[in-house]
Each structure stands twice: as C-alpha cells, then as structure tokens.
Amino acid sequence: MSTEMKMVIDGAEVSFQEGETVLEVARRQGSFVPTLCYDERLDPYGSCRLCVVEVEGRRLPASSCTLKAEAGMDIRTGSDHIRKMQSTLVEMVLSENPGDECPRCRDIGTCEVHELAEEFEVSRDRFLGAISNASKDDSNPFLLRDYDRCISCYRCVRICDEVEADHAITMTGRGWNKGIATAFDGGLMDSDCTLCGQCIYTCPTGALADKKMVNQGSKPGEIEITRSVCPYCGTGCSINLHSLDGKMIGVTPVLDGPVNEGALCVKGQFGFDFVNSEDRLTRPLIRKNGELTPVSWNEAFEYTAQKLSSVRDDHGPKAFYAIASGRAPGEGSYMLQKFTRAVMNSNQVDNCSRG
C-alpha cells in the first residue's frame, strides 16, 4: 500500500498517491485545467501546453500532465497569468483551423477545441495565417478525415499505438508540413487500419469524425443518448446509442465502460444500422395457401396457441422443441424456457451455443 502524501492546490491541502500527476490531482479536487493533447487512457504527452500551472519556487510555469505530484508542492492553476497563456494558446490553435462550420460540432456535439474557444471567449481572427495541413481524400466507408482541422496533438496516433496496438498511422513531416499518414502514405483501407474508430473519439477537433453521423441534419441538442451494450461478440462493450426522433443515428463508446474503457471495434462502432434496415419484419406472418401473409397479433397468437396445444395434446410434450437466441436479451430466453417447461411440460429447450 503506497503511503498517502499531501500537497497544496489553489490554496487547499489535498492528498495524493505516489505516481499521480499534478493534472490528475488538480482535476480530482475540482480545479479547471484545460487540455487538448491529454486523454487519460494515453501516456502523458505534454505537447499542447494548455495544462500549464504555476509551481511555487519555480520561475516558469510547468505542464501539469507530465509533472509528477510531490509532497509539499504548492500549485496555482488559475492565475491571470496562466489564464492569459492558455487563452493565447487556444487562439493560436484556432487560427490554424479553417473558419467554416465544424461538422462535428454541428452534427454530433461540440469538439474540445471549440469548447475551449467558448470557455475563453476567443476566436481565430487575431493570429490568422496559413492553415495547418492539407485535407486528405480517403476512400473508406466510416472515417471522415479532414486534416485542415488537425492541431497535431497526435492523440489519434497514440491511441492507435498505445491502446489498439495497431500502429496503422504515424506522424509525418515537420513544421507546416507536419501531419498524420499511414505507413506508405496511402489510404486507410490499404494500411493496417482496422477501422475501429478509436481515433475519432479521442480527436479533440473536427479533423476526425464518424461519416455516418455527420450530415444527418441533426442538432446535437436534439440527440438522445442512451447507454447500452454492443450486440456483437461476447465481450460486452458499453456503447452509447444516439437516436433522433426515435430512430438510431449512431454509436459512441462509453469511456468508463467496465470492459472496453472506451474501446470499440469496427462492428461495435459502425455496425448498428441493421436496426434501421428496410427489410425489418414489421408484422406477424402466417402461412396461408403457401404464402407468408401479414396478420394481426391476435390472429397470430390464437393460431400459434391452437397449433402448439394440439401438438402437445396429440403427440405429447416431447414433440415440441424451442431454441432460444444467444443474441436477444435474456428476458426472452427466460420466457421461452418457462413456456417450454410450464406450458409444453418438457425440458425440450436449448440455445444456439452448440452451433
């Protein structure tokens, strides 16, 4: 058990554990410390400098994401001097971005850069100059890549390396030519990219986004977000379902999902719109004169009940068999086995685990 130590943040004494950074301790105790290159799932990187704080006894401010907490430290996070530096940094970042509407802010939710622009009440106008990077045209069905909006925080590269261990993208170039590329600078679909979408949800700007979620005409305020679980393999990743007017429009990862901690694969991230498919069954069907014909629920229930009753009565309980789904919710499989045991009077029930 590591020993508890104490430090001062904005005048208040706080305890911390060995190994914690000043940023982690400061945020835990409620101080506002802005960041752009920081993602708690990634190793600290210290490139955006927004998390600067004043450390008593040091001449220059330090980036708190890379500064380990030490006993007796005295930290100030919000002096005018610090806020001025942060505000200027946000302005400089904004000036590298194009001035048109950010599709991510418009359709999905405000990105981190524009949240900070609102927080500091700054715009891109003061340092207006060249913009950071050329956009790449990339044919792939899921990932919108618009590097005009890239701010070179490299969270996408780092999450691909540190979390997914796919190493599909890398940093390239220097100065104004810096950017993000695949190993041979080709399209994502020719690289090791698995289109898992991790980069989208760490990106603090509109440089990366879910192609399916933009341009649906939605307003972030109207989108309902509902926590659920991925319907594919048995890993059980937590997902947020995004819906608009009762219709599914997208999925985002739940960052504190106990199994996935914000990670998803290509299926969980992008494979949800089968629920909106036009060939969904919408009516109960009964075979009449050889054709499956739409009927009311009542007719379907009456017909099924009568048919199954006569199978049970004429041929005995064992002439019936039920197969429960390993994909549908558990309340359904519970009900099917209860029906088999309590109504059909046998144990003739299984699920699809054997093949």
Place this chain on the structure above:
Amino acid sequence: MSNSIPEIEDADMMLCVGTNMTECHPIIAVRVKKAVRKGAKLYVVDPRKIPLTEYATGHLPLKLGSDVALFNAMAKVIIDEGLADMEYSEERTEGFEELKKHLEPFTIEYGEEISGVPAKLIRECAIAYASAESAGIYYTLGITEHICGVSNVQSLCNLALITGNLGKRSDGVNPLRGQNNIQGAGDTGALPNNYPGFQSVDDPVSQAKFEKAWGVPMDPHKGITKIAALDHAVDGRIKAMWICGENTLVTDPDVKHTTKALESLDFLVVQDMFLTDTAKLADVVFPAAAFTEVDGFFTNSDRRVQRIRKAANPPGDAMPDWWIIAHVAKRMTNDVHFDYENSEQVFDELASLSPIYAGLNYDRIERGDLAWPVPELDHPGTPILHEGEFLNGKGKLQLLNYVPPSENPDEEYPFYLTTGRRLPTYHSNTMTGRSGGFRILVPNEWLEIHPADAEKLGLEDGDWSKIKSRRGEVITRVAITKTSPRGTVFMSFAFPEEVMTNIVTNPEVDPKTETPEFKVAAVSIVRVEAPTGLGASEPLRANPDVEDPHLG
C-alpha cells in the same frame, strides 16, 4: 470465463488457443496487446498464422484437432521438469500420480509427431506457462468445435490445475463467448438439462422449487440438445419448433440435413428481426424488436450482467421477445403466471429463482460492474471463480487420449477445411451485412489457400474453385495467402446467398456436448470457370469502389 476481462492486461503469460482474437474478440485482444506491451509472454496455438501471432512470443501451428496430444505433451514437460505446483496439486486437485503415469507416452517427440509443432517449441511454451506468476488460458471455438471438444477443454484444465493457475488474478481457464448474450441464454435456463441458474432438472429439490414457483408439475427428465432435436425432426418424433433469433438453416453444419429437418416439421414458429432463410420455412413468423428498441440485459463472457435500454422505436408491430412468448403462453394456460407489465418484472422473477442472480436487479446491473454469482443484494460480485476452493471439492485431473478428427484428408478429399469469422463480417452476416459500409470491407466470400497448394492445383489469386466434401459442394473464389498452412484451407460462412459454406462442413459431434466439428472437414478443391450470375466480376477483398446499398 473463470476470470474477468480487465485482469488480462496484468497477466505474465497468455496462452491463446484456437482463438482468432483480433478478428473475433477485438476488444479482448486490446487487453492482450496491453499485457504484451507491459512485458507479458504470449503464445498462440492455432493452425493458421492469425494476426494475433504478430504480437506473440511464439506461435504453435498445430494440425487441426491435435490439441490433446499437444497439451498432454506440455503437461508432461511441466511435471518432468519439476515445474508443477505441488502444494496446489495436493491441496486442491486429485489424480496427480495417475496423470503423471498416464502422460508417460506423451513425450514432446510424440507431441511433434501428432501436432506438427516442433518438440523444442512445445517445451518452450510449457516452461513459459508453468514458470509465470500468473498465466491465463484463453480459448474460443477452435477448442470446442471438435468431436473431442470436451477433452480439448479438459487438457487445458489439466495444465491450469497442475501449475496452480486457476483461482487467482490474471490466470484461469477462459472461454471467450462468441455471441453477446450466449452466456445469458444458458444462465436463464434455455438448456435441456438446467433450470435458470444451472440448477439441474433431474434434481428433485430443484424440480420442487420450480413446481412451487410456476404451479405446475415439472418433467423430471432432461430434454435433448438442439443438434439431437434436428435429428428427431427428421424422424418425426418432433413435430413443432419455435426458433428465436437463430438462422439455424445457415449456421448449422450440413445444410441439407438441417433443411430436411425443418421441412419435416408440422409446425415451425420463427421469431426474428428479418425474414432469414430459416424464417422463410416457417408457418408463423413473429417480428422481434431490436436490442436498441427494448429494455433488458445481456450477460457477457466474463459473467457480467449488463443492462440494455430502449433508445429507438421498433418498426411497425415488432415487439420484445419476452412479450411475444408471454402472449402465446397466456392463450394456452390459466394455471401459470404470464402477466408481466415490463421486462424488469421478468428479470426480477429470474433473479428470485436463480441463486447466481439472486443479488441482482435493474438498479444493480446499471453499469455492468457485477459478475455472477451474486447471491445477495449487498454481494460485490465474483470476478474470479474458484478462489480458495472449487465448488465441487477437488479439481479432478483427467486422463485424456488423443482422438483424431472424424474426417482426415485422403485421396478423394485431400485437404482440411476449417471455418471461422472475419473481422468485418459477423457470423451469417444478418447484422453486419445490413449495416452501411461493411460490404465495401468484405464484398464476397473467398477460400484462403497456401501458395504451394494453389500452385499444385493451378489456382491463381481471384480464380474460382469448387470445394467438395462428402456432404456437398460450394463454389467460391480463392485468395492465396500464407495465413493458411499447407494442406489446410479456410472459409467463413458470411455470404450464404452466394456461398453456403455449411453445405460442406461436418455434422459429427462431441459425444458429451453434441457440438459439431465445424473446425474440421475433408474436402477436395478444383479450379472452375467463373460461374455466370454469381457475381463473377465482383472484386475480391476490401475495395472502396464496391457499391454498398446500405450506405446512404
């Protein structure tokens, strides 16, 4: 799984067997990759050079179905080299001396002869497994879908038991379940031998419990498995079936047999979201609501019971599965309670009857933090099973023998065919195939074949071929790849409309679980001309130029 998924990243050694994890369980693979990054050893046992091998300390490319020979040889190395955990073995297992004697013929040389894995590599892997502080075994259907599936699992359990790698953090024997709620389906009693919570149907105490709960007599005899039920349908003993959310016709082995079984029924009810090939044979089809349209729960691989929630409206008359079944039931009985107002009442009834869920309700499964057993409302859940002791006393070491697959290559059928999934096409593709963009990633089925085998058969990348087994034949294109070892080819079963892979797979089953040997069939392969009307000009592999009808 005996252990939880987050623990994997703290393992010192991981033995991944018959699990194409980066494609089939990518987010569990993330934990494995993290452990490797922290310095853990990873050994991958798989006939194919799957992507996970790129992260591995060692790859053991065993011949299909030779698992018992390989793991027995590893067990012998561990015992002979004094690496067994004798304290654990004595305290918690029985049969160590018998096992030691039984393993005498299972030398690493014998292991190499049967499995094709170099003796040196078998020894290296055994030593790495036994020497690690915490070593976890992870496996998927590459272990279970064999006629010797139970023995395969037990041979892995032997390794865990003799080294004490069961019952503590980051170790264990961990099957990764392939479907979101396949664990939950078993937990809720959709099994021929168990009531909810794995309470045995032939136990009089359990029978009495459910008779009291439901108010009607219980059948004291076990039911038959689904695999046997399809046979009983063919011979007329089963007259009616109700299939919920399974595309049986496409996903079971030997499609001709399955078709015959379903067509022999007097009455077939299918409950699904889509008019699947199975639903097309039905007499009644019930439209089911999707997971986004209902409240309920899924239980995942590590026994975590998690809440799902309604976010969208179902189309037309589609309704939740439980609601549909309860309404039919109400028309057939007045004696049993089937009046539920919502899914929560159904869950509460399940929890009241199942000791492993007894401490759960919708509030407690809100965030998915609890793994069963959760016997009381203040119980913190059980992420690690078998800590301190086993439920049934001592762990019995099993004396296992190698049994070859039921089909092996011969002159007529000279290749092994094995089957599985690919990353972007899930199972029979009813979900991914209807989601925008996936058709671009995988436009078609293809047969993966080693370059040397392709050359022998005069096949070039993209050619068409006929794959024939004792049960039938299919036609598909070929992709030449060193992922497949010589003599073994691979297919998925994601494009049943064009390539019904399960026409050729083998329906022979493990005698205990009745799980079919999907992973091994003997086939012949010949080059054929491009068939007309079969998408002959469609591109192979991922292609951004493919048009996807589901991408708006």
